[in-house]
Amino acid sequence: MIYFDESEFRMGGLIVFDKMDTAFLVKLDTLRGRCGFPFILNSTYRSPEYNRSIGGRPGSFHLQGKASDIQCVGSKERAILVKNALDLGLTVGVYKNFVHVDNRDDQIMFVP
Numbered sequence: 402m403i404y405f406d407e408s409e410f411r412m413g414g415l416i417v418f419d420k421m422d423t424a425f426l427v428k429l430d431t432l433r434g435r436c437g438f439p440f441i442l443n444s445t446y447r448s449p450e451y452n453r454s455i456g457g458r459p460g461s462f463h464l465q466g467k468a469s470d471i472q473c474v475g476s477k478e479r480a481i482l483v484k485n486a487l488d489l490g491l492t493v494g495v496y497k498n499f500v501h502v503d504n505r506d507d508q509i510m511f512v513p
Contacts, residue, residue, distance in 0.1 A: 402426060404430050404439075405426075405429070405430060405433065405442075410442065410445040411445065412444075412445065412447055412448065417445060417446040420446035421446055421466040422466040422504065424504060425468070425503070425504040428489050428491055428504055432485055432489055432491070435485040435488075435489075436478075436485055437481075438478060438481075440472070441472040442470070442471060442472075443472050443499050444463060445463070445468075452464055462503035462504070467505070468502065468504070469502055470499045470501050471499055471501075471502065473498070473499055479495065483495060483500060483510075486500070486502045487508070487510065490504075491508065492504070492508050492510065492511075493510045495512045496513065
């Protein structure tokens, strides 16, 4: 990884880098390079127990290590992030304070 340290991949207080999907990590690192600004990862891999405790969806891609929620409050950074994620074939979910990206087979974009 060029742009991330293993310690940035956390579930609660635990480092969960080893639970992340390799193909997703490559795309996430590429995404960070294309965007040209640092990312703060709000959520990465989640265990089933942790996912339930925070109200996550039962089929969440976080459970497979194929998703990250990236803190994003500025509209310019959000637009850059969304465009580049879609260009890389990632699914994008746009929320008020973060952008969800995941690596599923059938790419979609959603705004809850």
